[in-house]
Amino acid sequence: MRRLRPTDGTPLHKRAARYHLAKLTTGGAPLHQELHAEMSAKYSDLTAKARATEDAEDDASAASALADHAEITLENTIRDIDADLGKLDRQMPTLQAQAIVFPHGYGEEIDPEGEAQLQRLAPLRARIAQFAAHGIVAEALARFDAAHAAFAAAIKAESKAEDLAETRFAEELEARRAVREQFESAYGRLRDLYKARPALAEEFFLKEGKRRAPKKEPADG
Numbered sequence: 001m002r003r004l005r006p007t008d009g010t011p012l013h014k015r016a017a018r019y020h021l022a023k024l025t026t027g028g029a030p031l032h033q034e035l036h037a038e039m040s041a042k043y044s045d046l047t048a049k050a051r052a053t054e055d056a057e058d059d060a061s062a063a064s065a066l067a068d069h070a071e072i073t074l075e076n077t078i079r080d081i082d083a084d085l086g087k088l089d090r091q092m093p094t095l096q097a098q099a100i101v102f103p104h105g106y107g108e109e110i111d112p113e114g115e116a117q118l119q120r121l122a123p124l125r126a127r128i129a130q131f132a133a134h135g136i137v138a139e140a141l142a143r144f145d146a147a148h149a150a151f152a153a154a155i156k157a158e159s160k161a162e163d164l165a166e167t168r169f170a171e172e173l174e175a176r177r178a179v180r181e182q183f184e185s186a187y188g189r190l191r192d193l194y195k196a197r198p199a200l201a202e203e204f205f206l207k208e209g210k211r212r213a214p215k216k217e218p219a220d221g
Contacts, residue, residue, distance in 0.1 A: 006180075016205070020205055031189060031193050071117070074151045079110070081106075081144060085102070097130075101130075125148070
């Protein structure tokens with residue numbers, strides 16, 4: 001019997017299980033029916049867990065796209081605020097608002113990513129709020145608060161989706177392990193059934209290298 005390894009992917013686990021299930025239908029002993037029922041349950045569980053992993057990974061990808069959009073919106077808002085403060089300084093040169101809010105330029109706020117960037121936003125808001133009495137800054141601060149809230153929500157949703165994808169994959173790995181254990185159990189019990197000719201037990205399991213060659217991609221044009 002070709003023993004599956006933990007590093008073998010779900011497609012190979014499923015292919016081996018389907019082969020085993022089909023072979024068991026050709027046997028006439030009660031043991032064949034018993035083993036078929038046991039592997040059928042394991043196969044169905046692995047299929048469901050694999051689909052759940054795919055769905056969770058797709059959701060995580062979508063959440064990442066939304067987080068990227070929220071980050072870009074926030075960064076553009078910060079750039080706009082820098083420009084607004086520059087306008088304010090031209091109107092009132094003694095304020096030095098731009099230098100106070102962005103003493104080293106706005107790169108320190110937009111270069112970090114994800115949680116690291118999120119942590120810099122509260123101090124930045126406090127510096128902007130010093131000039132909220134000026135209409136142009138008050139409007140900018142409102143836009144900043146909206147972008148900040150949207151970014152924080154998107155980062156939280158992305159983290160939650162990624163955690164769920166990891167959980168679903170761990171469940172898929174556990175389902176793979178259950179399939180491997182079922183193979184071991186079935187192999188031992190089939191060898192006991194065919195104790196006079198134990199080699200017959202091998203016929204119920206996918207053999208090493210038993211697979212079709214990959215299909216060739218059609219030529220362009």
